[in-house]
Amino acid sequence: MSKHILHKNRNGCALHGALKVVNAINGLVPIVHSSAGCSIQSKLSDNILGGSNGVHHRGWLETSATAVFEKQIVFGGTARLREQIKNTVKVQPADLYVVLTGCAPEIVGDDVPAMVKEAQDQEFPVITTSTPGFKGNVYKGYEWAVKAIIERISYSNLDHKIQKGLVNILGIVPNQDIFWEGNLASLKKILGSIGLKANTLVGFDQTKENWRATLNAEYNLVVSPWGLEAAHQLEKKFGTPYLYLGYLPVGAPDTSEFLDILGEKLSVSKALIESVKSTEEKYLSYQFQKLAQTYITYDFQKEIALVGETSNVLGISRFLHNSFGQLVSTVIITDNPDEELRQQIKDLLPTNDSYPTEIIFTSDGKEIDEWLLKLKPQIILGSSLEQTVADKLSIPLIKISTPVFDKLYLNQSYIGYSGAVELLQDFSEAIFRQLQVDKK
Amino acid sequence: MSLLRQKAPLIREKRLNAIAAYYGKAETLLTENDKEGQFLQRVRTYSQDAPSDILYVLNVIATIKDAAIVVHGGAGCAAARLTFDLFDENNGKWVVTNLNERDSIMGSEVKLRETILQVYKLHSPKIVFIISTPIVAINNDDIESVVDDLKEELGIAIVPVYTDGFRSKVGTTGYDIVSHSIVKRILDTKKNAVANHVNLLSVSEKQEDLKEANRLLQELGLQTNVFPRYASIENIQQAKNASFSIAINADEADYPGKILEDRFEIPYVKSTLPVGIANTSQWLTDIAIATGRKNEVHGLLSREKEKLSSLLKKKDISKRKVFISLTPAYGIALYELLEELGLEVVGVKFTYIDQLHLAFVEKIQAERPDLALFIGDGQLFEEENVIRKIKPDFYVGNASDFAAAIRNGIPVVNLQSISIIGFEGVLNLVGKIRKTLANTSFTQLVAQSENNSYTKEWLKKSTNWFIKQEVK
Numbered sequence A: 001m002s003k004h005i006l007h008k009n010r011n012g013c014a015l016h017g018a019l020k021v022v023n024a025i026n027g028l029v030p031i032v033h034s035s036a037g038c039s040i041q042s043k044l045s046d047n048i049l050g051g052s053n054g055v056h057h058r059g060w061l062e063t064s065a066t067a068v069f070e071k072q073i074v075f076g077g078t079a080r081l082r083e084q085i086k087n088t089v090k091v092q093p094a095d096l097y098v099v100l101t102g103c104a105p106e107i108v109g110d111d112v113p114a115m116v117k118e119a120q121d122q123e124f125p126v127i128t129t130s131t132p133g134f135k136g137n138v139y140k141g142y143e144w145a146v147k148a149i150i151e152r153i154s155y156s157n158l159d160h161k162i163q164k165g166l167v168n169i170l171g172i173v174p175n176q177d178i179f180w181e182g183n184l185a186s187l188k189k190i191l192g193s194i195g196l197k198a199n200t201l202v203g204f205d206q207t208k209e210n211w212r213a214t215l216n217a218e219y220n221l222v223v224s225p226w227g228l229e230a231a232h233q234l235e236k237k238f239g240t241p242y243l244y245l246g247y248l249p250v251g252a253p254d255t256s257e258f259l260d261i262l263g264e265k266l267s268v269s270k271a272l273i274e275s276v277k278s279t280e281e282k283y284l285s286y287q288f289q290k291l292a293q294t295y296i297t298y299d300f301q302k303e304i305a306l307v308g309e310t311s312n313v314l315g316i317s318r319f320l321h322n323s324f325g326q327l328v329s330t331v332i333i334t335d336n337p338d339e340e341l342r343q344q345i346k347d348l349l350p351t352n353d354s355y356p357t358e359i360i361f362t363s364d365g366k367e368i369d370e371w372l373l374k375l376k377p378q379i380i381l382g383s384s385l386e387q388t389v390a391d392k393l394s395i396p397l398i399k400i401s402t403p404v405f406d407k408l409y410l411n412q413s414y415i416g417y418s419g420a421v422e423l424l425q426d427f428s429e430a431i432f433r434q435l436q437v438d439k440k
Numbered sequence B: 001m002s003l004l005r006q007k008a009p010l011i012r013e014k015r016l017n018a019i020a021a022y023y024g025k026a027e028t029l030l031t032e033n034d035k036e037g038q039f040l041q042r043v044r045t046y047s048q049d050a051p052s053d054i055l056y057v058l059n060v061i062a063t064i065k066d067a068a069i070v071v072h073g074g075a076g077c078a079a080a081r082l083t084f085d086l087f088d089e090n091n092g093k094w095v096v097t098n099l100n101e102r103d104s105i106m107g108s109e110v111k112l113r114e115t116i117l118q119v120y121k122l123h124s125p126k127i128v129f130i131i132s133t134p135i136v137a138i139n140n141d142d143i144e145s146v147v148d149d150l151k152e153e154l155g156i157a158i159v160p161v162y163t164d165g166f167r168s169k170v171g172t173t174g175y176d177i178v179s180h181s182i183v184k185r186i187l188d189t190k191k192n193a194v195a196n197h198v199n200l201l202s203v204s205e206k207q208e209d210l211k212e213a214n215r216l217l218q219e220l221g222l223q224t225n226v227f228p229r230y231a232s233i234e235n236i237q238q239a240k241n242a243s244f245s246i247a248i249n250a251d252e253a254d255y256p257g258k259i260l261e262d263r264f265e266i267p268y269v270k271s272t273l274p275v276g277i278a279n280t281s282q283w284l285t286d287i288a289i290a291t292g293r294k295n296e297v298h299g300l301l302s303r304e305k306e307k308l309s310s311l312l313k314k315k316d317i318s319k320r321k322v323f324i325s326l327t328p329a330y331g332i333a334l335y336e337l338l339e340e341l342g343l344e345v346v347g348v349k350f351t352y353i354d355q356l357h358l359a360f361v362e363k364i365q366a367e368r369p370d371l372a373l374f375i376g377d378g379q380l381f382e383e384e385n386v387i388r389k390i391k392p393d394f395y396v397g398n399a400s401d402f403a404a405a406i407r408n409g410i411p412v413v414n415l416q417s418i419s420i421i422g423f424e425g426v427l428n429l430v431g432k433i434r435k436t437l438a439n440t441s442f443t444q445l446v447a448q449s450e451n452n453s454y455t456k457e458w459l460k461k462s463t464n465w466f467i468k469q470e471v472k
Helices: A014-023 A038-045 A070-074 A078-091 A103-108 A112-121 A138-155 A180-193 A208-216 A225-238 A254-265 A270-297 A310-322 A339-348 A365-375 A384-393 A416-439 B012-016 B026-031 B053-061 B101-106 B109-123 B134-139 B144-154 B173-185 B207-219 B233-241 B250-264 B277-290 B294-312 B328-340 B355-367 B380-390 B403-407 B422-438 B441-448 B456-460
Strands: A028-033 A096-101 A126-129 A166-170 A197-199 A219-222 A242-244 A303-308 A327-333 A358-361 A379-382 A397-399 B022-024 B042-044 B067-072 B094-096 B127-132 B157-161 B197-202 B223-228 B244-247 B321-326 B344-350 B373-375 B394-397 B412-414 B467-469
Touching: A014 A028, A014 A038, A014 A096, A014 A138, A028 A038, A028 A078, A038 B053, A070 A103, A078 A096, A078 A112, A078 B456, A096 A112, A096 A138, A103 B134, A112 A126, A126 A138, A138 A208, A138 A225, A166 A180, A166 A208, A166 A225, A180 A197, A180 A254, A180 A416, A197 A208, A208 A225, A219 A225, A219 A254, A225 A242, A225 A339, A242 A254, A254 A270, A254 A310, A254 A416, A270 A416, A303 A310, A303 A365, A310 A327, A310 A339, A310 A416, A327 A365, A339 A358, A358 A365, A365 A384, A379 A384, A379 A416, A384 A397, A397 A416, B012 B173, B022 B026, B026 B355, B053 B067, B053 B127, B053 B173, B067 B109, B094 B109, B101 B134, B109 B127, B109 B144, B144 B157, B157 B173, B173 B223, B173 B250, B197 B207, B197 B233, B197 B250, B207 B223, B207 B277, B207 B294, B207 B422, B223 B233, B233 B250, B244 B250, B244 B277, B250 B328, B250 B355, B277 B294, B277 B328, B277 B422, B294 B422, B321 B328, B321 B380, B328 B344, B328 B355, B344 B380, B373 B380, B380 B403, B380 B456, B394 B422, B403 B441, B412 B422
Parallel strands: A028 A096, A096 A126, A166 A197, A166 A219, A219 A242, A303 A327, A303 A379, A327 A358, A379 A397, B067 B094, B067 B127, B127 B157, B197 B223, B197 B244, B321 B344, B321 B394, B344 B373, B394 B412
Antiparallel strands: B022 B373, B042 B467
């Protein structure tokens, strides 16, 4: 985790990451043990315009929270936590309660595990994970919460029987990846097209049962650095093999290659894969043909900068370079992947000898702005925080990462074959809008 | 000077006997304490999260011009800052010190110093606000010496804002902290009174609210200096030169009004919130009397009222049952306005109440002894419990806390999307209510999905089940 101060910080803290996971599973209820306001900060940073508010019938002011006050900071807050756990069980129905800790009780040193143990002894389904903001960012919080939930739910499932074609999807952080719900739906559709079943774990219709099934998956698909920890955990515990793709496949050839790899590992009929690929690729190239006239007329080939988390940025860069003739000049990765993964991330980026790509790892808004101003791309794919620079450079901005201030995302996605078409439409809209602006 | 001596103001609980948890009759609230008129403190043994003073502070500071903001804490303490970037004057001029485990043990003064220097270099602000957070407050990190040091070096206002997230249960305390910090740290003592110049104290108002308030005050011949919301450093310095201070929302302006009066002897004109016909008239009359403009106000009021009554005639919304969930000033004014319009108020929920609202509590005790007063910020589990029992026809609230209403099929009138200040505000509100009730298909659709937010046992229990008197 970065030791540096952060201008225009786009990532919340570990508590927020854990909350985002728990809130995205129907039947799981978080209990926040912290001073007031921590969960509100998280909800306000979710998909800014509120796309997640009220999911699973929990609005953004409905998080069970001890909201500890001065007395509990001075004398300790364990008694308050005990009371809150006991009463949450009476008020909010759930399959599992997850106690998440914030900075204040962690500094004071409240013995949270003891309180949770006490509740477990009363046979309440309660677990805890330590998530103070000073220990990690939003992505780490995702990692820790996923680990704790798997431990609790799947370790106790004694019915360990591999279910043919079941694939766990790991590494998409709900409400941090702005496309999370759409990306999961797309992956489900893509896997479904070759007869595989995606276990998305978070989002629409996902409950404790989906987590119970994690150990029965035939395979784990890891689409970002943040799913690796869980993949290792499941491999060690249940021997489930995993594929670390490290990015989300966009368009062809990546989606096709992705289907080939999955098909081979999971012994899907080659004929089926070929037939899916050829239909989809044919459709995609049909759309490319439709676009060609406009592409040339309005000079769609640009020097491009991307800003966002590893999974989307890598996937989209690869597509733009490999299929859309774009020159990826700048890639800024904002999710702080561990040092040892960074070379691999660089290797996954497309390379072009005459147009080298600058790759930067930072989530500091000041640094990001400075790089963009220095490298002067002709279009930016990033967050609303890059708007100022885009305006300065008079170039279009397409939103691919959090935060976004001017759109509510429900089910959009740029991945797979159909996602690529979606991206091309938004790309053209951004360019035409800029032409209108330039005219004025 | 006495109020300003401390680094932060007294919390609302201590200064005004504010309470943030109650459900029950007005009578109990008024009589249960041996000390007359003093409310008893209660706590919730099950509670839901509510905004802390930090969020209230961000809400104001985000609007102050020429300022840069340093959130001094963990990265998460600035997460919500992104939301304010949508609207504010200081787009992008903010930073979080991003304290990590080492900082939480070793202290964070060096990092704070380095941060302020960076912010200064990058944005050349005229003011730097430093917002303190739980980590810094618990560890008692020294902000003051860093500020003293850099103030000299940089020659700009560096204003520590001592929030902590845990001292007060009333988030509005955060609003007091903002005014306290600004008046204590930025205003110098030289005074240069300007006639006809009044401070329009505004803490949480929208631009549209100010537009209507200013329109009416200009009709009275008053020039306003808006403070502290949307203020520039010039507005802030001007605050001490005004001949009067006027509040829009007397709850929120109470503290800036008092400290400006205390320190610069600027009379603070107390009045009602100008929402509704009666209250707006009262507000203008109080201001006119205080500023010697009695003659002007009569003409203004009759002109405005005549215009309004002809516009309102065709818009009857009476005889509906309404639930109000708002901050106290707005809740009370709305209660009066909706009764004025012939609606039946079947429930009231205020984020908190304090000594400034004693008259209203007494009024409820006298006029509606059976109406329960519901006090809480957020706490939607209680709202769901109440709403299911009393089944209002519609709900008036802020954008933040409507979830319980909408999933029970009760149409929501969101006041954040309109201004209800002044005479224009009455029209806006009536228009909005009519519009909301004219097509409720979306609400009905949302209400159709399964609602398993709360246990059946809880929904059957009395609403104040988890609200207990505080054990000292």
